[in-house]
Amino acid sequence: MKSVSITIDGKAVEVPADYTILQAAREAGISIPTLCHDERLEPFGACRVCVVKVEGARALLPACATPVSEGMRIWTDLEEVRRARRTVIELLLSDHPNDCMVCERSGSCELQDLAYEYGVREPRFQGERHTYEVLDDNPLIERDYNKCIVCGRCVRICREVQGVGVYDFINRGFDAIPGTPYGRSLPETPCEFCGQCVSTCPTGALVSIPYKGKGRAWQVTKVRTTCPYCGCGCQVDLHVRDGKVVGASSPVMVGPGQGNLCVKGRYGYEFIHHPDRLTRPMVRKGGELVEVSWDEALDEVAGRLKEIMEENGPDSVAFLCSARCTNEENYLLQKLARAVVGTNNVDHCARL
Amino acid sequence: MRIDSPAALERYCEEVKEKKAKYPYRVSVCGGTGCQAFNCLEVYEALVESIKENDLEEEVELKLTGCHGFCEMGPLMYFQPMGTFYAKVDPKDVNDIVVATILQEGEVEKYLYRDPVSGEKIHHREEIPFYKKQVRLLLGINHLIRPQVIDDYLALDGYKALAKVLFEMTPEEVIEAVERAGLRGRGGAGFPTARKWRICREAPSPDGIKYIICNADEGDPGAYMDRSLLEGNPHAVIEGMAIGAYAIGACEGYVYVRHEYPLALRNLLVALDQAREMNLLGKDIMGSGFDFDIKVAVGGGAFVCGEETALIASIEGKRGMPRPRPPYPAVKGLWGRPTNINNVETWENVPLIIRMGPEKFAEIGTENSKGTKIFSLVGKINNTGLVEVPMGITLREIIYDIGGGIPGNKAFKAVQTGGPSGGCIPAEHLDIQVDFESLQGIGSMMGSGGMIVMDENTCMVDIAKYFMKFLCEESCGKCVPCRVGTKRMLEILTKICDGEGTPEDLEALEVLAADIKAASLCALGGTAPNPVLTTLRYFRHEYEEHIYNKKCPAGVCPALITIKIDPEKCNGCGACAKVCPVNAISGEKKQPHVVDPELCIRCKVCMDRCRQEAIYAE
Ligand SMILES: Cc1cc2nc3c(=O)[nH]c(=O)nc-3n(C[C@H](O)[C@H](O)[C@H](O)COP(=O)(O)O)c2cc1C
Ligand code: SF4
Ligand code: SF4
Ligand code: SF4
Ligand code: SF4
Ligand code: SF4
Ligand code: SF4
Ligand code: FES
Ligand code: FES
Numbered sequence: 001m002k003s004v005s006i007t008i009d010g011k012a013v014e015v016p017a018d019y020t021i022l023q024a025a026r027e028a029g030i031s032i033p034t035l036c037h038d039e040r041l042e043p044f045g046a047c048r049v050c051v052v053k054v055e056g057a058r059a060l061l062p063a064c065a066t067p068v069s070e071g072m073r074i075w076t077d078l079e080e081v082r083r084a085r086r087t088v089i090e091l092l093l094s095d096h097p098n099d100c101m102v103c104e105r106s107g108s109c110e111l112q113d114l115a116y117e118y119g120v121r122e123p124r125f126q127g128e129r130h131t132y133e134v135l136d137d138n139p140l141i142e143r144d145y146n147k148c149i150v151c152g153r154c155v156r157i158c159r160e161v162q163g164v165g166v167y168d169f170i171n172r173g174f175d176a177i178p179g180t181p182y183g184r185s186l187p188e189t190p191c192e193f194c195g196q197c198v199s200t201c202p203t204g205a206l207v208s209i210p211y212k213g214k215g216r217a218w219q220v221t222k223v224r225t226t227c228p229y230c231g232c233g234c235q236v237d238l239h240v241r242d243g244k245v246v247g248a249s250s251p252v253m254v255g256p257g258q259g260n261l262c263v264k265g266r267y268g269y270e271f272i273h274h275p276d277r278l279t280r281p282m283v284r285k286g287g288e289l290v291e292v293s294w295d296e297a298l299d300e301v302a303g304r305l306k307e308i309m310e311e312n313g314p315d316s317v318a319f320l321c322s323a324r325c326t327n328e329e330n331y332l333l334q335k336l337a338r339a340v341v342g343t344n345n346v347d348h349c350a351r352l
Numbered sequence: 353m354r355i356d357s358p359a360a361l362e363r364y365c366e367e368v369k370e371k372k373a374k375y376p377y378r379v380s381v382c383g384g385t386g387c388q389a390f391n392c393l394e395v396y397e398a399l400v401e402s403i404k405e406n407d408l409e410e411e412v413e414l415k416l417t418g419c420h421g422f423c424e425m426g427p428l429m430y431f432q433p434m435g436t437f438y439a440k441v442d443p444k445d446v447n448d449i450v451v452a453t454i455l456q457e458g459e460v461e462k463y464l465y466r467d468p469v470s471g472e473k474i475h476h477r478e479e480i481p482f483y484k485k486q487v488r489l490l491l492g493i494n495h496l497i498r499p500q501v502i503d504d505y506l507a508l509d510g511y512k513a514l515a516k517v518l519f520e521m522t523p524e525e526v527i528e529a530v531e532r533a534g535l536r537g538r539g540g541a542g543f544p545t546a547r548k549w550r551i552c553r554e555a556p557s558p559d560g561i562k563y564i565i566c567n568a569d570e571g572d573p574g575a576y577m578d579r580s581l582l583e584g585n586p587h588a589v590i591e592g593m594a595i596g597a598y599a600i601g602a603c604e605g606y607v608y609v610r611h612e613y614p615l616a617l618r619n620l621l622v623a624l625d626q627a628r629e630m631n632l633l634g635k636d637i638m639g640s641g642f643d644f645d646i647k648v649a650v651g652g653g654a655f656v657c658g659e660e661t662a663l664i665a666s667i668e669g670k671r672g673m674p675r676p677r678p679p680y681p682a683v684k685g686l687w688g689r690p691t692n693i694n695n696v697e698t699w700e701n702v703p704l705i706i707r708m709g710p711e712k713f714a715e716i717g718t719e720n721s722k723g724t725k726i727f728s729l730v731g732k733i734n735n736t737g738l739v740e741v742p743m744g745i746t747l748r749e750i751i752y753d754i755g756g757g758i759p760g761n762k763a764f765k766a767v768q769t770g771g772p773s774g775g776c777i778p779a780e781h782l783d784i785q786v787d788f789e790s791l792q793g794i795g796s797m798m799g800s801g802g803m804i805v806m807d808e809n810t811c812m813v814d815i816a817k818y819f820m821k822f823l824c825e826e827s828c829g830k831c832v833p834c835r836v837g838t839k840r841m842l843e844i845l846t847k848i849c850d851g852e853g854t855p856e857d858l859e860a861l862e863v864l865a866a867d868i869k870a871a872s873l874c875a876l877g878g879t880a881p882n883p884v885l886t887t888l889r890y891f892r893h894e895y896e897e898h899i900y901n902k903k904c905p906a907g908v909c910p911a912l913i914t915i916k917i918d919p920e921k922c923n924g925c926g927a928c929a930k931v932c933p934v935n936a937i938s939g940e941k942k943q944p945h946v947v948d949p950e951l952c953i954r955c956k957v958c959m960d961r962c963r964q965e966a967i968y969a970e
Contacts, residue, residue: 047832048831048833062873087837091832091840092832092836095836125860127843128843149832168671169673169830172654173838174835
């Protein structure tokens with residue numbers, strides 16, 4: 001890629017020609033606020049908090065959606081820029097509940113962060129506010145459009161990343177809002193409950209029901225792990241509070257999933273602290289399952305396998321592995337089957 | 353009949369002309385949407401009947417055409433070669449008119465147009481002040497064209513400009529001609545057409561495909577220039593688009609028409625079929641080897657879908673929402689290919705430029721604005737209708753000479769140009785020249801050609817509120833400044849009109865206006881504050897009256913007025929008391945009546961009823 005020379009806040013930088021102003025600024029260590037931007041998505045240019053001054057342009061331009069061009073001179077911190085951003089934040093807050101106290105997203109809310117940065121307590125402009133019914137028509141995703149800033153990230157991620165297209169904007173002007181066709185509940189749509197929309201929502205408008213009320217950003221420690229459900233290896237941050245997993249998310253632009261997960265990786269963690277969960281090896285003795293040591297359990301399995309093989313030959317044994325295992329684990333299992341036991345009876349659960 | 357060479361076209365046009373030359377008379381009835389509202393179709397039927405009855409079928413060529421411009425006067429009949437013009441014709445008198453005008457070579461005085469200013473009856477259409485100062489390069493041929501009959505267009509040398517371009521000019525030469533003519537877009541911003549074409553011509557396309565689009569969305573309230581052009585002369589749009597396609601290197605065009613324009617749509621579809629049938633559109637046009645065809649996309653009527661990127665999204669089947677530019681459509685437009693969009697009127701100017709020559713075209717207008725512009729002149733004005741004027745004409749000439757001034761000898765207050773996102777221009781600027789830069793210089797704009805005249809009884813705060821309401825409702829809701837900002841501005845304006853305005857409200861309006869202008873995504877939001885800004889600039893005292901003195905000087909805002917009866921003028925007829933819905937008026941017979949301000953709901957019904965004009969609002 002060709003590169004172009006531009007200046008940002010007087011600082012000369014050289015960046016690839018296909019960069020946006022936002023990418024160039026971030027690379028130059030200059031921060032520009034955003035709300036409708038998500039690196040996983042195509043630029044949209046809707047919220048207008050990322051506006052900057054470009055010399056020669058009549059109006060302010062959105063940094064997230066404007067490509068750089070040779071010789072561009074950009075100013076990100078002029079009074080007129082800050083003033084426009086401030087007005088945008090005030091306009092958003094003039095139709096937003098003052099709900100941070102109990103809001104799930106407090107502490108990780110992009111709107112709250114901006115209000116904090118720009119010191120907006122009471123917006124100058126007051127007027128009609130929307131009141132929507134909170135939608136919890138399913139066990140996983142709650143939609144509270146009172147907190148929606150109509151950034152369209154949910155609409156776009158569902159279409160662009162997940163390829164499903166559950167939402168689009170409905171209504172016009174002040175009443176524009178994302179919604180499902182004919183206002184159907186999520187289970188009535190093709191929704192896969194991947195939670196991508198929740199992951200991109202900058203506010204508390206979309207919330208994961210299983211993790212609600214269990215701990216906000218500052219109360220949890222994030223522990224990075226690899227999703228146990230399949231071999232893809234998506235990165236997951238388990239949210240841990242008081243030694244318990246109370247939530248999960250995926251770091252954006254990291255690992256194979258780039259911040260996207262499937263329904264299991266996003267929500268399937270109830271088992272971790274479930275009382276029925278097996279945490280020790282057990283062996284059935286006299287019809288009863290009895291807790292034993294790993295050594296005893298493995299000896300039991302090896303002994304019984306050997307018995308069967310001696311009686312009926314190696315092909316009387318089959319090995320069934322799992323798509324939840326990594327390639328390496330699956331490799332080892334078939335090695336055990338072929339080299340140690342001597343059978344080609346190897347299969348895996350995804351074929352069942 | 354397939355035309356396979358310029359010579360064949362020439363021959364065919366001559367044949368058509370000869371056929372027409374044998375009629376000594378021609379009667380043209382406007383069949384446009386405006387006149388259809390006045391039952392012009394019945395007039396036309398009566399005309400056909402009468403011609404038959406009087407055995408004039410060989411003598412008179414009949415035309416049911418598109419808009420003649422003077423829609424307010426419909427149904428219209430125009431007799432040629434006499435030039436006699438009849439207005440507001442009643443179908444039952446059509447036969448009398450035919451007999452008097454053609455057989456007796458006279459006229460029917462009753463239906464002659466009466467000039468509201470001088471009160472005189474006028475015989476010839478060209479002498480009517482409304483028509484006299486116009487330069488009707490585009491609209492002037494509407495009365496000769498039956499929109500669904502291609503021969504009528506060919507009789508006027510239609511498609512010869514296309515033949516000339518395809519066989520005698522290179523694409524670059526076409527662009528240069530449009531450049532020398534100085535044509536600028538008629539859809540709003542006045543962007544130089546040739547420059548746009550060149551960018552699109554030079555833009556690389558992944559598979560060589562490029563598109564052109566005709567923007568016939570026309571969403572400004574009260575504007576119908578584009579409808580009348582498309583409805584009345586669809587072939588000129590087709591010819592213009594084919595020329596543009598050749599210049600740009602496009603293989604396919606779209607016309608985006610709103611579904612509220614059924615007649616325009618029907619005429620266009622018929623015209624497209626006829627052009628295809630005659631090989632004037634489609635593969636290997638006139639044997640030139642050039643392929644180009646046009647599809648029609650029907651819009652749902654959202655104002656924002658006139659914005660080019662929203663329009664493209666709409667054609668692609670998506671929600672009509674603008675997207676940030678760059679990339680401009682000329683580089684990345686419909687289905688990701690370079691796409692050139694022009695307005696209907698812009699396209700209609702293209703064949704005209706080729707036909708009359710760019711130099712001749714450029715003689716009309718001002719230094720930087722060439723040719724004519726069509727306006728829809730409406731509001732508090734004597735002659736309303738579509739007017740086509742040379743660029744550079746003054747607002748005063750349009751309003752007083754063509755429009756005949758303000759009815760009822762009321763004072764002119766302001767004129768709104770540029771549609772809902774234009775500005776209100778006060779009397780002090782009446783002598784300004786109408787061109788792109790001058791209008792912008794005083795805070796308004798040319799826009800697509802809406803022109804709303806307001807008189808002394810118009811409240812400027814109320815007007816600003818009206819336009820803001822329109823834009824607030826038409827905002828697509830994508831970006832915050834426009835979605836929430838226009839709503840907040842509307843709320844403040846409503847508050848001021850309701851008498852609850854505070855001095856801080858003026859400040860808030862100014863802050864919002866500046867930031868909405870600076871930070872909105874598309875020009876809908878970017879220009880939405882214009883009516884407020886211009887009224888604040890030119891009529892600030894009216895806002896202040898509302899806020900500080902709780903008065904509406906124009907007597908419009910119901911919360912701020914009192915209805916009174918002038919005892920000097922009132923003759924005590926009691927008519928007002930009878931219509932008052934809340935019985936607020938009382939008085940003895942033949943004695944001056946009075947209004948009880950406690951009861952009165954300021955509906956103004958009584959004002960319309962009083963013949964003495966004794967009732968006033970204060
Ligand atoms: C909100 C909005 C509405 C518009 N509506 C129209 C319209 O109805 N017709 C039109 O020709 N252009 C309209 N435009 C302008 C178009 O975006 C575009 O500039 C124009 O069609 C280009 O044609 P021109 O260069 O021939 O003027 C509109 C623009 C905006 C921002
Ligand atoms: S969405 Fe953000 S700003 Fe709104 S209430 Fe929740 S934390 Fe506060
Ligand atoms: S959960 Fe996934 S599929 Fe369902 S709406 Fe959200 S992004 Fe779309
Ligand atoms: S729900 Fe969230 S992601 Fe979707 S538009 Fe509203 S704020 Fe944006
Ligand atoms: S300015 Fe208004 S119409 Fe244009 S994109 Fe923004 S919200 Fe939509
Ligand atoms: S209608 Fe007019 S003249 Fe008659 S009583 Fe009322 S105010 Fe007087
Ligand atoms: S304005 Fe209406 S309510 Fe008031 S006096 Fe007249 S008719 Fe009656
Ligand atoms: S982040 Fe750029 S417009 Fe929203
Ligand atoms: S529609 Fe008949 S004159 Fe305009």
